[in-house]
Amino acid sequence: MIMNGELWTSLGSTAAAIMFAWAMIQQYFPSTLRESLTKYGHRFVTYFYPYIQITFHEYTADRWSRSMVYSTIEAYLTSNSSMRAKRLKADAGKNTRNLVLSLDDHEEVTDEFQGVKFWWSSDKTVSKTTFFSFYPSSDEKRFYKLTFHKQHRDLVTASYLNHVMEQGKAVGVKNRQRKLYTNNSKSAWTHVVFEHPATFQTLAMEPEKKKDIMDDLISFSKSKDYYKKIGKAWKRGYLLYGPPGTGKSSMIAAIANLLDYDIYDLELTSVKDNTELRKLLIETSSKSIIVIEDIDCSLDLTGQRKKNKEEEKENKEGEGVPAAIKEEAEKGKDKESKVTLSGLLNFIDGLWSACGAEKLIVFTTNYVEKLDPALIRRGRMDKHIEMSYCNYEGFKVLAMNYLDLDSHPLFETIRGLLKDTQITPADVAENLMPKSFGENAKEDCLEAMIRALQLAKEEASRLKAEEASAESTRKEEISKSTKEAQEKESLTEA
Incomplete structure (x- = not known):
């Protein structure tokens, strides 16, 4: 026992001596010698x-x-x-x-x-520097x-x-x-678990159109060798456009569930500049969908530039403004996103778009006519999908989803009303949602659907009559102005 104690004492002394020697070397020896x-x-x-x-x-x-x-x-x-x-x-x-x-x-x-x-x-x-951080x-x-x-x-x-x-x-x-990612103000991805239940079977859309989209997606997911053969990045662009409430977000969820892809919901207004946009793209994984919803509202990406006269006018208007106010205005501009149309196009199909593989890029918009043609041309947005108002086939899908009905005597009345009425799938779903679960719950929902269609039809007729009246008034005013001009011209000649 004594020998063991002496051994440990000796080892402790040796270790202490080595530590002291190393401390002296760190303190007094040149860095090159230490290296x-x-x-x-x-x-x-x-x-x-x-x-x-x-x-x-x-x-x-x-x-x-x-x-x-x-x-x-x-x-x-x-x-x-x-x-x-x-x-x-x-x-x-x-x-x-x-x-x-x-x-x-x-x-x-x-x-x-x-x-x-x-x-x-x-x-x-x-x-x-991170030892004192709270996070x-x-x-x-x-x-x-x-x-x-x-x-x-x-x-x-x-x-x-x-x-x-x-x-x-x-x-x-x-x-x-599968995960749903979003970018924050620091241009970094954060995620939550993706559990959206939408599938192509639950989408309110014509069966032929759904089959066409599904075939296109499955074909893309199996085309790795083909894209390599033709010398293109393994990616595909989808443009979803149509009025609000027509199921664009549900379509994205259905695509993710069909292909088992992650979703990256890109908020462009949180991206500082094109460099940060490229960084976000690089950090996306394969087998993913990059989504920019309401692209027409995210940034001014029309491709138009202010004319020189307008810029000169702005400069003149800024003359005489106190320096403090100008400085605050400049700070506000610095915080705005500087992502450009060119940067976004390079993000879609430029050199940086080849980072990763098997990706879908999806844009959604309510007003496709507002977008720059260069942004949505074929080759960038390869497939354009119109998400339109609900038709009878879409109604039948929703009736099965919400009421477990594939037929009912009231269906024919609804079919006739849908031919003459524009109503979104979201409005149809709201009317088919049971408010109670009594014996007549399904009939009550269908009757509510009929009333909603009738009101929509009446509203459409009223708007059409108002437009016709306004057009008639406009034509009368034009005719009256033309007649007065002709009479004035006749008096002048006389």
Whole structure:
């Protein structure tokens, strides 16, 4: 016992001496000398250390995109993390009911491949400035570290890493949970779980039109080799246009559910400039839908520029304005988004659009005529889909969705009214929503639908009569003005 105590005392003294010596070196030795000592010390240790380490960082290229290798390794390690690791972190699985477990920070697990043992560890580095932060810092840099004996180098490079990538991709697909992303004021993506129930079966649309859209989407998802053959990025643009309430957002959700894609809802007004727009594009994943809703309202993207005379007029009007007011106005302009039409076009089909693969870009608008033709031409928005008012086929879909009815004596009355009335699927759905669940609930909903159609028909007739009256009045005024002008001209000649 005494000898053991002396041994520990000796080891403690030695460690203290080494720490003191290193502190002196850090304090008084030049930086170049310290670097040389570190370099040769590392070589000396590795000469006797029989293990090799490979590091896989979460982010590369100045954090512009999350490493796919890191994500794949993360998925691979979930297969044995729950059985061997002591500290784990949990996330929701594909159906949000099951939890997916992965390694927590600074945890290690072992793995075996062809009888060889490997060690995986999850670590992170944090910059000194983040220790006083109340929130998790973006300066945290996570990485996985693989450790193995140097005699197995060839096995790792030839087989093991390929095995990890293949298995990781399979696990990732199995556990993948679709997400709905949005960008914030710092031009970074945040997400929630995507659980929208809309499908093509529940969309109020003609069956032929739905089939055409579905065939186009499925064909796109299977066309990787074709796009490579023709030399185009594997992406496709969709333009959804029509009046409000015609189901444009539901169409996007149905597309995501059909193809099992993530959705990136891009808010252009939160993007500082074209550089930030490119950064957001790079950070989107494959198998995703990039959505810009109400593109006509997001920014002034008509492509028109102010004339020089108008700019001169603005400059003259600004003369004599106090400097403080001018400064505040300039600050307000600086906060506005500087995304340009050119930047958005490059985002859609320029060089930067080739980042990632298997992507859909979807624009929605209520007023397609307001958009610059360059923005929606074929090749950028490859397929134009008009989301129109509800017809009888669409009504039948909604009646089945809301009332579980595929036929009813009142259907014929509704069919006749729909031929002469414009009503959106959203209004139809509101009328078909049961207000109670009594015996006559379904008939009450259909009768409410008929009343709504009759009111819409009467309103349309009233507006049509007012327009006809206004047109007639306008023609009378033109005729009267023409007659007065002719009479005046006759008097002048006389």
